[in-house]
Amino acid sequence: MPEDLFEAIARLRRERIPAALATVVDTKGSTPGKLAQKMIVRADASIIGTIGGGCVEADVIRTALDVIDTGRVRKLAFTLAGEEAERTGLACGGVLQVMIEPLNEPQLFVVGCGHVGQKIGNLAKACGFRLVVLDDRPDFASRERFPDADEIHCQELSRLDDVLTIGPNSYLISVTRGHNHDYAVLKWALTTSVRFIGVIGSRAKRIQFFRDLEDEGISGQALDRVHCPVGLDIGAKTPDEIAISVVAQLVARHRLGADSRAT
Numbered sequence: 001m002p003e004d005l006f007e008a009i010a011r012l013r014r015e016r017i018p019a020a021l022a023t024v025v026d027t028k029g030s031t032p033g034k035l036a037q038k039m040i041v042r043a044d045a046s047i048i049g050t051i052g053g054g055c056v057e058a059d060v061i062r063t064a065l066d067v068i069d070t071g072r073v074r075k076l077a078f079t080l081a082g083e084e085a086e087r088t089g090l091a092c093g094g095v096l097q098v099m100i101e102p103l104n105e106p107q108l109f110v111v112g113c114g115h116v117g118q119k120i121g122n123l124a125k126a127c128g129f130r131l132v133v134l135d136d137r138p139d140f141a142s143r144e145r146f147p148d149a150d151e152i153h154c155q156e157l158s159r160l161d162d163v164l165t166i167g168p169n170s171y172l173i174s175v176t177r178g179h180n181h182d183y184a185v186l187k188w189a190l191t192t193s194v195r196f197i198g199v200i201g202s203r204a205k206r207i208q209f210f211r212d213l214e215d216e217g218i219s220g221q222a223l224d225r226v227h228c229p230v231g232l233d234i235g236a237k238t239p240d241e242i243a244i245s246v247v248a249q250l251v252a253r254h255r256l257g258a259d260s261r262a263t
Contacts (some may be wrong), residue, residue, distance in 0.1 A: 004048075005038060005040065005048060005049050008040055008048045009021065009040065009103065012040070012042075012103055012104070013103060013104055016104055016107075016167075017042065017043075017104075018042070018043040018068045018103075018104070018167070018168075018169070019040055019041060019042045019043065019068065019102075019103040019104070020040070020041045020064035020065075020067040020068050020100050020101065020102055020103055021038060021039075021040055021041075021100070021101055021102075021103050022038065022039045022040075022041060022051055022060050022064055022098050022099070022100045023036065023037070023038050023098065023099050023100075023101075024036060024037045024038075024051055024052075024096060024097070024098055025075075025097050025098065025099045026095075026096075026097040027094060027095065027096055027097070028094055028095040029080075029094030029095060030080075030094045031052065031080060031094040031095070031096040032051075032052025032053060032054060032056060032080075032096070033050075033051035033052035033056070033096055033098070034052075037049075037050070037051050037052070038051070039051045039057070039060070040103065041060070041061050041064035041065065041068070041100075043065070043068050045061055045065060047061065051098060052096075056078050056080075056096065056098075059076065059078075060076060060098055060100065063076060063100055064100050067100045067101065067102055068102060068169075069168060070257060071102050071106055071168075071169040071195065071254060072102075072254070072255070072256075072257050073099065073100065073101045073102070073255070074099075074100045075097065075098070075099050075100070076097070076098045076100070077095065077096070077097045077098075078095070078096045078097075078098075079095050080094050080095070080096065102169060104130075104169060105128055105129065105130050106128075106129050106130070106169055106170070106171060106250075106254050107129065107130040107131075107132065107166075107167070107169060107170045107171070108121070108124045108125075108129040108130065108131055108132070108170070108171045108172075108173065108250065109132045109133075109134070109164060109166065109170060109171070109172040109173070109194075110124075110131070110132070110133045110134070110172075110173050110175065111133075111134050111135070111157065111160070111172065111173070111174045111175070111176060111185050112134075112135060112173075112174060112175035112176035112177065112181070112182075112185075113133050113134070113135035113137070113140035113141050113142075113145060113146070114135075114140060114175065114177060115239045116175050116200060116239045116242055116243065117133070117135075117140075117173070117175040118140075118145050118146065118239075119239045119240055119242070119243035120173055120175065120242070120243045120246050120247060121133050121146055121149065122146065122147075122148065122243075123243045123244070123247045124247050124250060125148045125149065126148075127247055127250075127251055129171070129250070130150050131146070131148065131149045131150050131151075132149070132150060132151040132152075132153070132164065133146050133149050133151070133152055133153070134152075134153040134154075134155055134157075134160070134163065134164065135153075135154065136154065136155060136156050136157055137154070138154045141153060141154040157176065157181050157184060157185060158184065160185070160188050161188075166189075166192040166193065166194045167193060167194075168193045168194075168195055169195065170192075170193075170194045170195060171194065171195060171196040171198070171250055171253070171254075172185075172189050172194050172196070172197050172198070173198040173199075173200075173230060173246065174186060174189070174197070174198070174199045174200070175200045179201070179205065182199050182200070182201065182205075182209075183209055183212065185199075186199055186209060186213075186226065186228075187213065187216075187218075190213070190218060190222055190223075190225070190226075194225070195225065195253075196225060196227065196250065196253055197225050197226045197227065198226075198227045198228070198230030198231070198246060198249070198250075199226065199227070199228035199229070199230055200228075200229065200230060200242075201228055201229050202229060203229065205228060205229070206226075206228040206229065209226075209228060210223055210226075227249065230246050230249065231245035231246040231248075231249055232245045232248050232249050232252075233245070234248075
């Protein structure tokens with residue numbers, strides 16, 4: 001693996017530029033790509049490195065663009081003999097497997113740093129999410145409460161645009177101290193490209209929120225991103241249990257693309 005590829009990975013992660021990393025994870029027989037060979041694919045389909053070229057590489061690039069968009073890991077297998085060899089133009093006779101993973105970890109925004117928000121944020125960080133937390137109360141949006149958070153913002157909830165930059169590989173949970181705040185955060189989140197919007201609350205709260213949003217002209221399709229009440233239905237009661245149910249749902253969405261809902 002050339003050193004410039006290492007440097008590119010570090011830079012893309014540091015600057016949070018959307019990209020995917022393709023790695024040859026298994027080979028049998030003669031193959032164009034060698035074991036552990038790597039290639040970076042950026043969102044404009046440009047590449048750094050190679051896994052052997054040809055139609056195999058073209059297929060990997062196409063799949064990598066989907067990985068960038070969805071944030072989900074994919075694995076491709078190529079049998080370079082028979083019909084597959086004719087399709088790829090590579091009659092090497094071997095078998096090649098390529099794993100494609102997003103280069104940047106999923107990002108979670110927790111708006112509301114009370115007891116539940118604290119538990120959700122810290123557990124999600126332990127599960128590999130990049131964590132950004134925000135509250136308008138300095139005693140709550142603190143390093144003491146979120147020792148491992150990547151960003152901590154003390155900001156008015158009406159000015160989220162000033163500090164939050166949300167991309168398609170992002171998740172947002174609103175756990176503020178009131179329905180009005182949650183509604184404002186939800187309405188704002190729907191204007192972004194965030195993949196998943198979770199709101200703490202009851203089914204009655206969801207019905208009211210959805211009715212109000214539809215009255216304001218927000219389509220039902222846009223509301224498909226909203227999970228309210230957020231979290232898997234495990235009968236959670238305590239802040240720790242609620243955090244487990246919420247983070248489990250986030251992991252399922254990230255790893256499986258599963259549309260797991262509490263309802």
